[in-house]
Amino acid sequence: MKKLWAVPFLFVASQAAAGGWEASTLDTSFMYQQGNYAEVGTASVTYDVKATTQGNLAKTKMAKNQTRTAFAFKTDVAGITLGLASYMSGAIQLSGGDASAAGCVPDPTNAAIGFCSVVPSADVTVNSLALLGKYKLNDEFSLLAGANQYSIASGANVTALTGYYEVSGDATVPTFGAAYEVSDIALRVELIAQSETKVSNFKAQSHFAAAGNVSSLTDVTAETMRIPASTKLNFQSGVAENTLVFGSINQVNWKNAQIVIPAIGDGSAGTGVDGISSSFANKTTYSIGVGRKFTEQISGLISYATEAGGGKTTTDPFTLRNGYQSISLGVRYTTGNMTISGGYNYTMPGDVELTHPTTLTASYKNNTVSAIGLKLGVSF
Secondary structure, three states, X not given: OHHHOOOOOOOOHHHHOOOOOXXXXXXXXXXXXXXXXXXXXXXXXXXXXXXXXXXEEEEEEOEOOEEEEEEEEEEXXXXXXXXXXXXXXXXXXXXXXXXXOOOOOOOOOOHHHHHOOOOOEEEEEEEEEEEEEEEEOOOOEEEEEEEEEEEEOOOOEEXXXXXXXXXXXXXXXXXXXXXXXXXXXXXXXXXXXXXXXEOOOOEEEEEOHHHOOHHHOEEEOOOEOEEOOEEEEEEEXXXXXXXXXXXXXXXXXXXXXOOEEOOEOOOOOOOOEOOEEOOOOOEEEEEEEEEEEOOOOEEEEEEEEEEOOOOOEEOOOOOOOOOEEEEEEEEEEEEOOEEEEEEEEEEEEOOEEEEOOOOOEEEEOOOEEEEEEEEEEEEO
16 A cells, blocks of 8 residues: 555646645655655646736736746755755746737726736746655654755746836745654655745836837835745555545645835836735645555546635735636556556636726736646656
């Protein structure tokens, strides 16, 4: 039973529409592999997330497709398991500017702002590199500790209604946890936590969106960004011969981790730049699934995940959905010391109506997100 573990695939459903800017969570399953182990995976995420605006009733794609790659490695040294994992932990990838109609003037004092899209365009990714250590107190209990470095990728930018912004920064976040295992029945319960950490060197530059002159970027002062505190409970247990039940509960305190970029001037008629501020709400994501070993080489899984939304209406231009539900299917093939995993995820974001103080709107209905992933693991 203990060799049935084939659960975490790279494109877990929560990646498709997670809270805040989260794209992926830290997957610690590689730390429990026997001997030396390395894995690499990639996922292609397709966003069929469209909206209509007050000035353009044709549905426009608001979120960009993404490709996410991750790798992990672990080894045992003097009774301690050491691991290294790299993955995309965050993303704000939007194409809202495409929804602006002909005649758009991004000036709140001009009536032609009614032809504009309030949804931003953005190209921001956050990459993580986690270093972990695991120490077994006995056959059942283990302790985990380490650090996770979050880095905003070079060239990150956001184009909002009346401002263009470039951002940068990184932060190192303490990571710690504990696990309880009973190998005879493939039981494992693991709790992993990360503390809230300020991005101490977060930097933002901006200029009026219509200026079109990146050389005129102005440093913004008093900007803030935080990595939210999070707690994730992972569990699995054999329930019958060659059958495993697994799941997770992921709680993230986004409310205390808003992104704030102050305004420069009054932001009107090209004389200044509006500030932007997120309005993230705390989120809890639940997932449950069943894995089945069909032969010594082939096993499969099916899982369901859900995250509650913040309501059917919002005033936040970065909000594209009201929670979500998703289902994942996967299969793993083992040959010798190598495993090949692949699968498919389908996510249904909840409908949401965006209204803005400028009277601009965006309506999201009947959207979907899908992902295809592949992962190769090798023991040596």
